[in-house]
Amino acid sequence: MNHRVVWLETGQSFEVAAGEAVLEAALRCEIALPHECQFGGCGTCRVKLVEGSVGYASEDGEAGELPMGLSPEEAEAGYALACQARPTSDLVISVEQAFACSTPTRVNATVESVRALGPNVTHLRLRLPEEAGLVYHPGQYMNVQLGDGRHRSFSMASRPDGNSVDFHVRRIPGGYFTEQRLQALGEGCPLEVELPLGNFRLHAEDYRPLVMVATGTGLAPIKSMLEALMDDEDCPPVSLYWGMRTEADLYLHDEIQTWADRLYEFQYVPVLSRASDSWTGRRGYVQDAVLADLDDLSEHAIYLCGSPTMIADAKVAFAARGASMDHTYADSFVFQMV
Numbered sequence: 001m002n003h004r005v006v007w008l009e010t011g012q013s014f015e016v017a018a019g020e021a022v023l024e025a026a027l028r029c030e031i032a033l034p035h036e037c038q039f040g041g042c043g044t045c046r047v048k049l050v051e052g053s054v055g056y057a058s059e060d061g062e063a064g065e066l067p068m069g070l071s072p073e074e075a076e077a078g079y080a081l082a083c084q085a086r087p088t089s090d091l092v093i094s095v096e097q098a099f100a101c102s103t104p105t106r107v108n109a110t111v112e113s114v115r116a117l118g119p120n121v122t123h124l125r126l127r128l129p130e131e132a133g134l135v136y137h138p139g140q141y142m143n144v145q146l147g148d149g150r151h152r153s154f155s156m157a158s159r160p161d162g163n164s165v166d167f168h169v170r171r172i173p174g175g176y177f178t179e180q181r182l183q184a185l186g187e188g189c190p191l192e193v194e195l196p197l198g199n200f201r202l203h204a205e206d207y208r209p210l211v212m213v214a215t216g217t218g219l220a221p222i223k224s225m226l227e228a229l230m231d232d233e234d235c236p237p238v239s240l241y242w243g244m245r246t247e248a249d250l251y252l253h254d255e256i257q258t259w260a261d262r263l264y265e266f267q268y269v270p271v272l273s274r275a276s277d278s279w280t281g282r283r284g285y286v287q288d289a290v291l292a293d294l295d296d297l298s299e300h301a302i303y304l305c306g307s308p309t310m311i312a313d314a315k316v317a318f319a320a321r322g323a324s325m326d327h328t329y330a331d332s333f334v335f336q337m338v
């Protein structure tokens with residue numbers, strides 16, 4: 001049976017055919033619902049169900065479990081993942097649009113610099129063409145086009161300021177872009193990119209103490225957000241938990257400590273899962289360090305970024321400490337399937 005879906009913020013509506021997922025139908029009707037991985041991993045396509053209900057049965061009707069990118073607590077709070085959800089009634093959905101921000105555009109950027117930040121992380125600075133006038137929200141990402149229809153996603157690591165944009169790229173062993181293509185890039189090289197993408201962004205309207213939890217280069221969009229808050233008299237208290245394996249991996253450790261001068265009540269907690277004996281800081285998983293420090297998360301705005309496993313675990317554990325799914329924002333660094 002077909003169902004009609006209305007997008008509350010835009011007034012657009014579309015018909016979902018039997019067996020179709022909400023996102024699939026939206027894209028067929030050229031309605032630009034935010035999305036990335038399309039396999040239920042990244043959470044980019046999260047929508048709020050204002051009216052109606054959905055299920056996660058497969059195309060042929062077999063009962064399915066919640067996708068990895070959606071916790072039971074989020075489902076309970078009325079959220080759904082459009083790329084996997086199949087309507088069981090007509091729907092009204094709410095998806096915040098990244099308003100006051102450019103529509104995603106493909107442009108030819110130029111590499112300004114490439115340098116090592118740490119053993120496995122490269123700092124890439126791109127210059128965007130001035131005439132494109134692209135504006136992004138701190139927290140959003142770009143897709144690097146590989147020239148054969150495939151792309152790779154990387155989050156902006158600097159606040160919007162002029163046409164230069166920074167990225168932190170983690171080397172993936174055997175990775176096509178992060179190992180092969182990146183090595184060949186130098187100053188002046190062209191790179192086709194699409195941006196701005198995604199709905200992970202700083203919610204300035206959600207004025208609560210911030211708990212920001214990142215693993216690895218998940219720090220990149222968090223850095224962009226925090227730079228946007230620096231020297232802002234409305235900056236709420238900020239706690240940043242950064243999970244890595246070893247001391248050597250903490251590629252921005254010294255710089256982050258200087259942020260305390262420019263952010264309000266800034267607390268920085270690096271957490272290492274494979275620290276050497278000489279490490280005197282926190283050990284274990286980064287989400288566990290948050291739980292050890294904060295008994296009650298009901299009054300915080302929570303930003304989670306990086307490993308899909310950390311994000312999935314944190315959503316469940318933080319909800320048990322009172323975290324509201326309406327004030328929990330996540331950006332999962334799933335890898336591209338093609």
Ligand SMILES: Cc1cc2nc3c(=O)[nH]c(=O)nc-3n(C[C@H](O)[C@H](O)[C@H](O)COP(=O)(O)OP(=O)(O)OC[C@H]3O[C@@H](n4cnc5c(N)ncnc54)[C@H](O)[C@@H]3O)c2cc1C
Binds near residue numbers: 156167335
């Ligand atoms: C919205 C979004 C934002 C992102 N932002 C960043 C960012 O700012 N910085 C950053 O470093 N990464 C980021 N990522 C992850 C990044 O896109 C992938 O790591 C990247 O696609 C790897 O490309 P590659 O061509 O080098 O590897 P591929 O050739 O695609 O992968 C080779 C193999 O390595 C494995 N693999 C690939 N990526 C990962 C991964 N991330 N984790 C574990 N195994 C992997 C897979 O098994 C894959 O088959 C982001 C991802 C998303 C979805």
Ligand code: FES
Binds near residue numbers: 044081
């Ligand atoms: S696009 Fe739906 S979870 Fe990634």
